[in-house]
Each structure stands twice: as C-alpha cells, then as structure tokens.
Amino acid sequence: MTEQLKNPAINLKNVQFAYSKNSWQLQIPQLTLATGQHLFVYGSSGSGKTTLLNLLSGITQVDSGELWLNGQAMHTLSAKQRDLLRAQHIGVVFQQLNLISYLSVLDNCLLSSYFAGKDRKQAILRAQTLLKHLDIAESLWHKPARILSVGQQQRVAIVRALVPKPTILIADEPTSALDSDNRDSFMQLMLAEASANQCTVIFVSHDRSLQQYFQAYLDMRQLAQGVQAC
Numbered sequence: 409m410t411e412q413l414k415n416p417a418i419n420l421k422n423v424q425f426a427y428s429k430n431s432w433q434l435q436i437p438q439l440t441l442a443t444g445q446h447l448f449v450y451g452s453s454g455s456g457k458t459t460l461l462n463l464l465s466g467i468t469q470v471d472s473g474e475l476w477l478n479g480q481a482m483h484t485l486s487a488k489q490r491d492l493l494r495a496q497h498i499g500v501v502f503q504q505l506n507l508i509s510y511l512s513v514l515d516n517c518l519l520s521s522y523f524a525g526k527d528r529k530q531a532i533l534r535a536q537t538l539l540k541h542l543d544i545a546e547s548l549w550h551k552p553a554r555i556l557s558v559g560q561q562q563r564v565a566i567v568r569a570l571v572p573k574p575t576i577l578i579a580d581e582p583t584s585a586l587d588s589d590n591r592d593s594f595m596q597l598m599l600a601e602a603s604a605n606q607c608t609v610i611f612v613s614h615d616r617s618l619q620q621y622f623q624a625y626l627d628m629r630q631l632a633q634g635v636q637a638c
C-alpha cells in the first residue's frame with residue numbers, strides 16, 4: 409500500500425444504500441481515493457451517480473457499510489454532524505445549482521465560507537480572483553444571482569465551492585450549460601485550484617469527453633464489482 413493510500417481522503421467498504429425496500433440499490437464493495445486524487449466518474453442516466461455523491465457529501469446516510477472521509481467515520485455521524493463536516497471540508501456543485509436568487513453574485517460566493525467559519529475579507533479577495541478567472545464581469549458581482557444565465561450560474565457555483573479551500577470537491581454535471589471555451593476554462597480552473605490546495609476531486613458526468621482532464625476514471629458499472637479507479 410502506498411503512503412498516500414494509508415490515509416485516503418475517501419474510503420468506502422461494503423456500502424449499501426436503497427431509497428426504499430425492494431427498490432434499486434447502490435452497492436460498493438470497495439472504493440478508495442488518495443488525498444489530492446482527481447477522479448472522473450461516468451455512467452448512464454439512472455446508474456446512481458447522484459446517489460453516490462449524495463452519500464459522499466453526507467446528504468444521505470449509508471444503510472450499511474463504512475464511509476470514511478479524511479479519516480472521519482461518516483457512517484457513524486448524525487445528520488447534523490455530517491452537515492458540519494460538509495460545511496468545513498467539502499465543496500459541492502450539484503446539477504441544481506442552489507444559488508440564492510435574491511443575493512448578489514458575490515454574496516452567493518461567500519456563503520460556503522460563511523458556513524465554514526472562514527475569514528470574510530480573505531474570502532472576498534479569493535472570490536473576486538476566481539470570478540475574474542472565470543470571466544464573470546465585475547459589473548455583475550453586486551447584481552442578484554437571478555439575472556445570470558445558467559452558464560454564468562454554473563461558474564458562480566464552482567467559485568462558491570472553491571472559496572473556502574475545501575479538502576474534497578464533489579461535482580455533479582457542473583458544465584452542462586457551458587459552451588466549449590467556458591467549459592475548458594471551468595475545468596482548468598477547477599483542477600488547478602484543487603491541485604494547488606491538495607484537494608481531492610470527484611467529478612461526475614455522462615459526458616465522456618471530459619475524461620481527458622482527469623488522472624483516474626471510474627465507470628458506475630465497475631463500482632458494484634469493487635473495481636478500483638484507473
């Protein structure tokens with residue numbers, strides 16, 4: 409076992425989850441990710457990608473098995489404890505972007521830092537730098553998020569996730585509304601920021617063309633067989 413994998417960022421053992429009795433079930437015999445690894449997860453619609461991310465981010469709880477994040481046993485924590493862990497360590501960008509429509513673009517970017525208890529002045533500087541890198545015009549920073557296009561909202565959502573420098577970044581189809589130029593700068597910024605901060609990334613998409621940005625990839629069909637990322 410390598411040094412990195414002795415203390416993995418993410419480690420799942422014999423995890424099982426179902427939304428209800430006799431329904432579709434997600435089964436993961438083993439999944440391990442080293443700190444700082446960037447993993448691309450792909451799979452067809454309904455294969456369980458969002459369900460996996462909801463478990464990893466602590467939004468839902470495993471039915472059985474073990475789920476460790478940064479050495480913390482998520483499977484033993486209450487919903488409130490998982491919320492706290494998510495606020496402090498996990499950046500999330502989901503398909504439903506969940507920007508607060510009446511708050512300004514900048515205030516939306518500061519939300520995750522606020523919940524993580526991080527310094528506001530530093531968070532503002534970092535948010536401004538990231539917004540510039542993702543080409544969100546300064547004239548929009550103090551406008552309400554509701555006036556943004558979906559593509560602009562996707563870029564603001566990734567800035568919000570990155571501002572508090574999370575140790576784990578979880579992204580679910582975050583580029584679906586971006587044109588190819590914006591998608592490229594989005595991917596490059598996200599992965600460069602992650603690398604600079606030793607952040608582990610799990611990025612889910614059904615778009616295999618995005619796999620080129622990643623060192624490791626995983627097919628949802630392999631997951632049930634306990635196959636590791638490659």
Ligand SMILES: Nc1ncnc2c1ncn2[C@@H]1O[C@H](COP(=O)(O)OP(=O)(O)OP(=O)(O)O)[C@@H](O)[C@H]1O
Nearest residue numbers: 427428432451452453454455456457458459460614
């Ligand atoms: N809240 C829910 N209650 C019951 N079943 C659900 C719920 N959410 C998802 N499912 C079911 O769980 C399975 C996996 O769904 P999930 O959303 O994780 O797939 P996905 O790979 O993310 O799909 P997509 O690419 O279409 O977003 C599907 O069979 C789906 O119908």
